[in-house]
Amino acid sequence: MMHGSCLCGAVRYEIGAPLIEMHHCHCSRCRKAHGAAFATYAQTSAAELRLVAGADQVRAFHLPSQARRSFCANCGSNLFFALDNLPDAVWVTVATLDGELTMQPQAHIYVASKAEWHAILDALPQFAALPPSE
Numbered sequence: 001m002m003h004g005s006c007l008c009g010a011v012r013y014e015i016g017a018p019l020i021e022m023h024h025c026h027c028s029r030c031r032k033a034h035g036a037a038f039a040t041y042a043q044t045s046a047a048e049l050r051l052v053a054g055a056d057q058v059r060a061f062h063l064p065s066q067a068r069r070s071f072c073a074n075c076g077s078n079l080f081f082a083l084d085n086l087p088d089a090v091w092v093t094v095a096t097l098d099g100e101l102t103m104q105p106q107a108h109i110y111v112a113s114k115a116e117w118h119a120i121l122d123a124l125p126q127f128a129a130l131p132p133s134e
Helices: 028-034
Strands: 002-005 012-015 021-025 039-045 049-053 058-063 067-072 078-083 089-093 107-109
Touching: 028 039
Parallel strands: 021 107
Antiparallel strands: 002 012, 012 049, 021 039, 039 089, 058 067, 067 078, 078 089
8 A cells, every 4th residue: 555645745545456567757748837948747547545534625637638637735736637537547757656665656648748857867767758558
């Protein structure tokens, strides 16, 4: 069982299954939402993500691309990302997970729109958009 929370602690959640994958997203929307060069997300099953406190503090912003970003209304912490066409999946903002995480990111995605002022210096695979499906 993994646990996570927002900056102010009003929203707390738990994940009852192992994470599926993790990536660094460099798209302009993630950069703007997080105020950083990239955002790191890990995918899990929507059925395994449970809000245990602060559900009334979670707000969602719907993007025109049929995506939804959820955040804490009190402190503004970015919490989750979901796609309308993939209702069984949710991506958790890794920085909101509490405790140690043994999983490592597998790739950088949307590097075609990465911040010009940020150099990617690790050896992870880089994809202009999404990685090809296996």
